[in-house]
Amino acid sequence: MKHADKFYETQLNSINEKLVKMGSLLEKQFTSALEVLDTRDEQLAQKVVDNDHEINQLNHEISDFVFQIIAMRQPIADDLRFLFCTIKIIRDLERIGDHITSIAKKATRVSKNIPSEFTEKLLNLGKQASMMTHDALNCLFEKRLSQVAKIAKRDDLIDELHGEFISDVLAYMKKHDDFIPDSLSLIQMSKAIERVGDHITNIMEEVHFLIEGQYSSD
């Protein structure tokens, strides 16, 4: 049902639209960053860096807007839960944006001669995280409670893959001195992806609160 006050309705809708926009920008950024990892395309990497400003900008715009609405409208019930969660979710989205940007930057610095299995493993890890991001955003916009815990649980797989990747890289690095700088970059990228998983988990907690009015007990 729509709010009797049309202006209020418009304000809330526009926050939702901005949130959707932030989410879809983020997904695009993620795809581009993984492409950079695959191709070492420096121009694309620069584009990712540039686009990150837009995500930061949206973060501030949404914050300001939510702040205004709270002051002017004293929202309650599902409106309040939506605004409260939005404020927390955009923080996580913004941080995910930073991690994605750092992946794109680091990817251009990794030499092309590293064993392809590392690139492949990292790409696979990145895909897991980007799919998780995609599903998390859908879950947020469609408010599907049944999906919340399942999506959050996928962070375990990311952690696991990240752990394995680090051991593989370290083992290889011990035997190849000249590989040390690249290893560092690979480890940092893997870590960045692992952090994305953590932020998605935070977001799923917020989605649970948005729908249920309380945080999940587990």
Added chain:
Amino acid sequence: MVNAINTKNLNVYYRDQQAIHNISLDFLKNKVTALIGPSGCGKSTFLRCLNRMNDVIDICRVEGNISLNGIDIYSKEIEVEYLREKIGMIFQKPNPFPKSIYDNVAYGPRIHGFTDKKEEMDLIVETSLKKAGLFEEVKDRLEDMGTSLSGGQQQRLCIARAIAIKPEVILMDEPCSALDPIATSIIEELITDLKKSYTIIIVTHSMQQAARVSDKTAFFHLGNLIEEGDTSKIFTKPDHQKTNDYITGRFG
């Protein structure tokens, strides 16, 4: 937790029009309960049942059980005068008698024969005005007309008048709707103070006011009780969609 008032299967009709549909709702002692809902949903009708104010409306018929401290308010043991003494009422528009401030407060105790000693009556008036947070403002002009006070002061005078006859429950029907924000917050603070001694049931159209002053909230819609519960729950995650839609200002 003790209930001051219990209502069970309450049905109220104005001629053949049903205004209240089978409502069962209890009110905790020393708590503030807010009744909310769109205009015409039956809040005032329900409130008036609690001290049998509907008795005076010819076309009004009340069915069901209402008890005060476990005693049926329609039973022979309870006289209407006694009931109104125990359950006071404050209205939307402050309605002081066209008498002095002093006499407004002393009126009830006098007709109920609380005392005929001047000093005792002085004390009742003073204590009641103090409890209503009005004494300091009017102590030097107790002989002035009650109607000469500001709106907010008049409403507090009405509260003092209600308190003077030592009620257990105070019913308030939109007590702040005619008041400015400052007078409103003074009354709201007073309500929080008064609940230590009284059980308060307040009808309000302001969601913020219900959220600020009440412990419990009941949502009425078309004469039905849709939902009741802790105010903090109702205003953050109500169980019913209708409640959510109403309090957030959606069509319905």
